[in-house]
Amino acid sequence: MPQDKLKNAAGLYNLTRDLGGAIALATIGTVMNTRLHFHWNRLIEDINLARPEVQHFLDMRTNHFDGLIPGDAGRAALKLLANLVQREALVLTYNDVIMLIGGVFIAALFVMPLVRRPRTTPVSPGH
Amino acid sequence: MTWTLDSPLRRARIARRAQVAAPTRATAAPQVTAVAAEKKAPAPSLRDWIGVLAMVVGLFMAIMDVQIVTSSLTQIQGGLSASPDEIAWVQTSYLIADVVMVPLSGMLSRLLSTRVLFVAAALGFTASSALCATATSLGQMILFRAMQGFSGGAMTPTVFPVVYTKFRQPHLATIMVVISVILNLSSTLGPTIGGYLTDTFSWHWLFLVNIVPGIGVAIAVWLAIDIDKPELSLLRHFDLCGLILMALFLGCLQYALEEGPRWDWLADGSVRAAVIVSSIASAFFFWRVLTYHQPIVDLRAFTNRNFALGSFYTFVVGTGMYGTTYLIPLFLAQVRGFSSLQIGETVVVAGLAQMAMSPFSAHLARKMDLRLMLSCGIGLFAVSMYLTAGLTNQAGFVELFVPQVGRGIDDVLSAGQSDRAEQRATGQAEKRRRPL
Numbered sequence: 222m223p224q225d226k227l228k229n230a231a232g233l234y235n236l237t238r239d240l241g242g243a244i245a246l247a248t249i250g251t252v253m254n255t256r257l258h259f260h261w262n263r264l265i266e267d268i269n270l271a272r273p274e275v276q277h278f279l280d281m282r283t284n285h286f287d288g289l290i291p292g293d294a295g296r297a298a299l300k301l302l303a304n305l306v307q308r309e310a311l312v313l314t315y316n317d318v319i320m321l322i323g324g325v326f327i328a329a330l331f332v333m334p335l336v337r338r339p340r341t342t343p344v345s346p347g348h
Numbered sequence: 349m350t351w352t353l354d355s356p357l358r359r360a361r362i363a364r365r366a367q368v369a370a371p372t373r374a375t376a377a378p379q380v381t382a383v384a385a386e387k388k389a390p391a392p393s394l395r396d397w398i399g400v401l402a403m404v405v406g407l408f409m410a411i412m413d414v415q416i417v418t419s420s421l422t423q424i425q426g427g428l429s430a431s432p433d434e435i436a437w438v439q440t441s442y443l444i445a446d447v448v449m450v451p452l453s454g455m456l457s458r459l460l461s462t463r464v465l466f467v468a469a470a471l472g473f474t475a476s477s478a479l480c481a482t483a484t485s486l487g488q489m490i491l492f493r494a495m496q497g498f499s500g501g502a503m504t505p506t507v508f509p510v511v512y513t514k515f516r517q518p519h520l521a522t523i524m525v526v527i528s529v530i531l532n533l534s535s536t537l538g539p540t541i542g543g544y545l546t547d548t549f550s551w552h553w554l555f556l557v558n559i560v561p562g563i564g565v566a567i568a569v570w571l572a573i574d575i576d577k578p579e580l581s582l583l584r585h586f587d588l589c590g591l592i593l594m595a596l597f598l599g600c601l602q603y604a605l606e607e608g609p610r611w612d613w614l615a616d617g618s619v620r621a622a623v624i625v626s627s628i629a630s631a632f633f634f635w636r637v638l639t640y641h642q643p644i645v646d647l648r649a650f651t652n653r654n655f656a657l658g659s660f661y662t663f664v665v666g667t668g669m670y671g672t673t674y675l676i677p678l679f680l681a682q683v684r685g686f687s688s689l690q691i692g693e694t695v696v697v698a699g700l701a702q703m704a705m706s707p708f709s710a711h712l713a714r715k716m717d718l719r720l721m722l723s724c725g726i727g728l729f730a731v732s733m734y735l736t737a738g739l740t741n742q743a744g745f746v747e748l749f750v751p752q753v754g755r756g757i758d759d760v761l762s763a764g765q766s767d768r769a770e771q772r773a774t775g776q777a778e779k780r781r782r783p784l
Contacts, residue, residue, distance in 0.1 A: 224509065224576055225458050229646045230655065231508035232454035236598075237659040239447055241666030243605045249671055250609025308683055315679045322671050323733030326726050329664040336657045336719050 249318055256317045260310040268306060278302065396514045399572030403507045404527060406470050406565045408534045409558055410500030413477075414442060415538030416554050420546040427551060430486040440606050441490045442497035444599045449501025451594065451645045457506050461578040466506050467570045472499035474562030480555040513575045535673050540692030582642065590644035593633035600626035661722060668729055
């Protein structure tokens with residue numbers, strides 16, 4: 222009798238872990254999409270040509286690229302700036318998601334008092 | 349003069365003696381039974397160790413093969429001339445097959461016996477791996493990957509009943525920690541090993557490497573493991589309807605979870621369809637397994653409180669484990685532009701910390717309250733997440749080292765513990781049921 226309960230429980234237990242993983246990855250993917258969008262929008266608010274720093278950055282890079290690569294050096298500089306913003310937005314997004322996972326773990330600690338004390342003497346199923 | 353035996357004096361004396369004896373016996377009893385239990389449960393034999401370790405190798409391959417293709421999808425895509433969207437199916441088909449098979453494995457191992465199921469699964473895994481390497485079209489590859497997922501899903505849970513039959517404390521704590529380290533390592537190292545194999549040889553070797561160990565595992569398990577007999581009578585009331593409902597429910601759920609984030613969930617027609625099918629099938633599935641006399645899985649196991657809570661923690665730990673296994677390599681690739689080998693070198697820290705920690709953890713598991721230990725593990729994980737959350741665009745090996753060591757240590761603590769707490773709860777449930 223106990224053998225079949227044990228087998229059933231082992232299946233269910235592995236299923237919970239796999240589903241936990243699948244749900245986590247789906248949530249992470251979704252949160253990353255929205256947060257990336259959010260951070261990107263917030264970062265590019267400050268990136269406009271009215272600010273001298275931005276203009277300076279672009280000028281410097283345009284000069285740098287000029288002659289170094291064929292084609293429009295100004296466009297290359299702009300592309301570089303976009304990549305930088307994208308990268309920083311990604312970094313912020315990763316940090317958000319990692320904090321979220323940490324938060325889930327903290328929340329899980331609050332359920333711990335409900336767990337009954339497991340017996341200290343080992344029980345022997347399957348006899 | 350036998351009648352004097354019944355004299356009041358004698359009766360009083362006997363009673364007094366019994367009274368004196370009673371407390372002594374009561375205190376002595378647990379020790380005696382504990383000693384007896386220890387004698388009755390000898391250390392697992394070499395054969396048991398070989399059998400279980402062979403099963404663990406099978407487990408390692410099954411879990412690793414979920415992730416092994418992730419870093420090589422571009423090469424496989426080229427080899428099979430598929431489009432980038434289609435190639436994700438190489439991963440998805442494995443996962444769908446696996447998630448359906450995992451809960452079904454309980455019923456199948458009763459039906460066929462643990463030994464037959466595991467050996468069949470190991471051989472199926474080997475054969476489908478060989479077929480994957482020969483695939484010339486995407487359709488073939490998806491089919492063979494699904495076969496691989498089915499066999500992999502049958503191997504994973506089957507190890508646990510064997511361990512619980514063959515191992516007693518203190519060996520049980522040791523083997524459970526070994527298993528959880530292997531489980532974590534295989535999902536952490538999967539993409540790295542995969543990337544390495546593809547870079548050095550070709551993507552075919554992702555699958556070809558399984559052949560020799562697969563056959564070895566099948567032989568070793570066949571010779572060493574024999575814990576139960578097949579119950580072919582279960583076939584008579586086999587719940588095919590429940591099985592179909594479960595496959596629809598879990599398979600479509602897995603599909604939706606896998607594809608949802610990329611296609612903005614319900615905005616995509618096929619994800620929407622999967623969600624609808626999964627919800628309807630789940631309603632019928634729950635109704636079916638709770639009313640049918642020989643259900644395909646017995647959900648009543650969750651009525652045991654510690655089993656339910658243990659599963660909850662497994663779920664949470666699974667979230668963190670899979671989440672970080674996925675995130676950190678992705679960060680290194682997207683932000684730092686690391687190659688798969690560099691990523692491997694960075695994430696291997698977590699693996700090494702796990703290995704270094706495991707003997708200590710096995711020792712602690714015998715001494716400490718499991719609840720406290722699980723709390724420490726989960727707390728440590730949260731702290732290491734907090735430390736990791738200060739990532740910058742330059743974060744590499746050094747910055748990730750400390751948090752990852754923390755994570756690795758904690759994975760061992762908490763994964764090992766939730767496994768064990770839960771298995772114990774199962775054990776208790778059995779014990780309570782046994783007299784009935």
